[in-house]
Amino acid sequence: xxxxxxxxxxxxxxxxxxxxxRERLLEPGHHTAPxxxxxxxxxVRRLRLIHVLQDVGGMSLAGxxxxxxxxxxxxxxxxxxxxxxxxxxxxxxxxxxxxxxxxRTESDAWLDTLAWEIAPSSSARNDLAAALLALxxxxxxxxxxxxxxxxxxxxxxxxxxIAYVANAEDQEAAVEATVIGTIVFERALxxxxxxxxxxxxxTQLGGTAKP
Amino acid sequence: xxxxxxxxxxxxxxxxxxxxxRERLLEPGHHTAPxxxxxxxxxVRRLRLIHVLQDVGGMSLAGxxxxxxxxxxxxxxxxxxxxxxxxxxxxxxxxxxxxxxxxRTESDAWLDTLAWEIAPSSSARNDLAAALLALxxxxxxxxxxxxxxxxxxxxxxxxxxIAYVANAEDQEAAVEATVIGTIVFERALxxxxxxxxxxxxxTQLGGTAKP
Numbered sequence: 001x002x003x004x005x006x007x008x009x010x011x012x013x014x015x016x017x018x019x020x021x022r023e024r025l026l027e028p029g030h031h032t033a034p035x036x037x038x039x040x041x042x043x044v045r046r047l048r049l050i051h052v053l054q055d056v057g058g059m060s061l062a063g064x065x066x067x068x069x070x071x072x073x074x075x076x077x078x079x080x081x082x083x084x085x086x087x088x089x090x091x092x093x094x095x096x097x098x099x100x101x102x103x104r105t106e107s108d109a110w111l112d113t114l115a116w117e118i119a120p121s122s123s124a125r126n127d128l129a130a131a132l133l134a135l136x137x138x139x140x141x142x143x144x145x146x147x148x149x150x151x152x153x154x155x156x157x158x159x160x161x162i163a164y165v166a167n168a169e170d171q172e173a174a175v176e177a178t179v180i181g182t183i184v185f186e187r188a189l190x191x192x193x194x195x196x197x198x199x200x201x202x203t204q205l206g207g208t209a210k211p
Numbered sequence: 212x213x214x215x216x217x218x219x220x221x222x223x224x225x226x227x228x229x230x231x232x233r234e235r236l237l238e239p240g241h242h243t244a245p246x247x248x249x250x251x252x253x254x255v256r257r258l259r260l261i262h263v264l265q266d267v268g269g270m271s272l273a274g275x276x277x278x279x280x281x282x283x284x285x286x287x288x289x290x291x292x293x294x295x296x297x298x299x300x301x302x303x304x305x306x307x308x309x310x311x312x313x314x315r316t317e318s319d320a321w322l323d324t325l326a327w328e329i330a331p332s333s334s335a336r337n338d339l340a341a342a343l344l345a346l347x348x349x350x351x352x353x354x355x356x357x358x359x360x361x362x363x364x365x366x367x368x369x370x371x372x373i374a375y376v377a378n379a380e381d382q383e384a385a386v387e388a389t390v391i392g393t394i395v396f397e398r399a400l401x402x403x404x405x406x407x408x409x410x411x412x413x414t415q416l417g418g419t420a421k422p
Contacts, residue, residue: 011348048349056345079412086405116410124409127402131395134267137222138259138391149371150400151407153364158407160360162415182408184345186401189361191338193400194297196362196369197393198335199327201290204373 003029006039010047017047023061025050025068049176053088057183063088071176078165078175083122085179090123103136104129110144114151157189214240217250221258228258234272236261236279260387264299268394274299282387289376289386294333296390301334314347315340321355325362372396 006029007014020026026046029037046068053064070076070084107129111118118125132144140146161181168174218225231237237257240248257279264275281287281295318340322329329336343355351357372392379385 045350052345052349056341077412078416079409082405082408082412086409089405111406116406117413118406118409122406122409124402124405128399128406130267131399131402134263134395134398135391138263139256147396147399147403149368150396151403153368154400154403154407155410157360157364158404158411159415161408162411165412166415178408178412180346180349182405184342185358185361186404187345188339188342188358189365189404190397190401191335191342192358192362192365193369193397194293194300194335194393195322195327195329195333195339196365197293197372197389198290198297198329198333199366200369200373201288201293201376201389202328204370204377205289 001039002036003039006043006047009044010051012047012051020047020050023065025061025065049180052180052183056187057089059088067179071179078178081175081179082182083119085182087123089183090127099137100129100133103133107132107144110147114155116155161185212250213247214250217254217258220255221262223258223262231258231261234276236272236276260391263391263394267398268300270299278390282390289389292386292390293393294330296393298334300394301338310348311340311344314344318343318355321358325366327366368400 001009003014003017006012007017010017012020017026021028026043029039029043032038049068050064053059053067054061057063059067066088067081067085070081076084104126108120108125111125111128128144128147131147132142135142135146161178165174165178168177212220214225214228217223218228221228223231228237232239237254240250240254243249261275261279264270264278265272268274270278277299278292278296281292315337319331319336322336322339339355339358342358343353346353346357372389376385376389379388
């Protein structure tokens with residue numbers, strides 16, 4: 001197909017496609033004439049993947065590039081590809097310094113008790129420490145054990161997700177699906193938790209005014 | 212305490228405190244002399260709340276104001292205060308248009324089957340529809356039922372959260388805690404799911420290279 005049809009199929013405007021081609025995020029088409037290239041389904045698929053990483057995941061262009069690179073390298077194990085995606089999704093902890101370091105030490109020690117196999121460099125460790133620090137700065141006298149229930153649910157969800165990948169016939173597609181799943185299902189989960197909170201606050205507490 | 216001590220206690224710089232005072236996000240201190248005001252623990256607490264809303268939740272100043280206003284109004288039921296917070300946290304769906312509307316209709320119909328009491332205007336409905344649309348645009352032939360397991364876990368987590376509020380002795384503090392919990396525990400949950408994914412991809416799939 002020509003670039004105009006690629007644009008229609010993918011929903012990505014032609015100038016954006018040309019930008020991705022220049023940035024080498026998208027493979028060049030097959031040249032059919034000096035000024036004409038032909039594209040196929042792999043290009044459509046790649047454009048949609050870039051869209052999810054950028055628009056749903058909020059990744060920077062550098063982040064998108066790092067994930068696409070990791071996906072393309074067949075010698076990179078899945079958990080490292082996932083780490084790259086998590087890093088590209090991570091936001092820097094708002095507050096560093098001694099208080100953050102103390103919270104990080106505390107939450108890392110608690111994560112050890114879960115006996116999960118996770119790298120010391122995993123960016124989500126910082127996010128967890130930032131959440132703990134925020135609670136402590138609000139005057140909550142809590143330790144990371146307050147996240148216990150969430151760890152239990154996270155564990156159950158992740159186990160099912162990865163089991164799906166492990167059983168997939170087309171492993172390459174499955175790896176891509178996992179990265180997409182990390183991003184898209186995360187958004188769905190956050191949305192569903194907010195909706196469930198609304199439901200339970202309405203039904204458990206009723207429409208009564210606050211005291 | 213004087214403004215310099217308020218700054219030390221809260222970790223918020225003096226110019227930022229003055230900005231919040233001008234913007235009326237922070238109550239004025241008690242005037243002890245023509246050019247001097249005295250602050251107390253409620254000011255420290257309020258500054259930390261603003262910090263969480265802005266830095267952990269990523270809310271705009273207008274969003275922070277809407278949440279503080281809702282918290283201050285005792286005639287607003289908790290589920291409406293939560294809705295205000297969710298709206299201030301929401302990002303606009305990246306893609307609107309007919310495809311988005313179709314996904315929204317589909318995910319709304321599925322939400323109906325859960326029999327959750329949620330308002331048609333809840334902003335998280337859009338987030339769920341955006342997640343569904345992203346999957347469909349990637350060529351996944353799935354309906355909103357793909358989110359079933361996440362709804363189950365979200366329901367269990369939210370039920371426990373709201374039960375905590377319902378049982379709290381100090382209802383006013385509990386409402387504030389729920390809003391904070393929405394934001395901080397959401398971040399912790401997302402971090403824990405990413406860590407659990409790393410753990411399960413490492414242990415279920417091993418450190419083996421991709422095929």
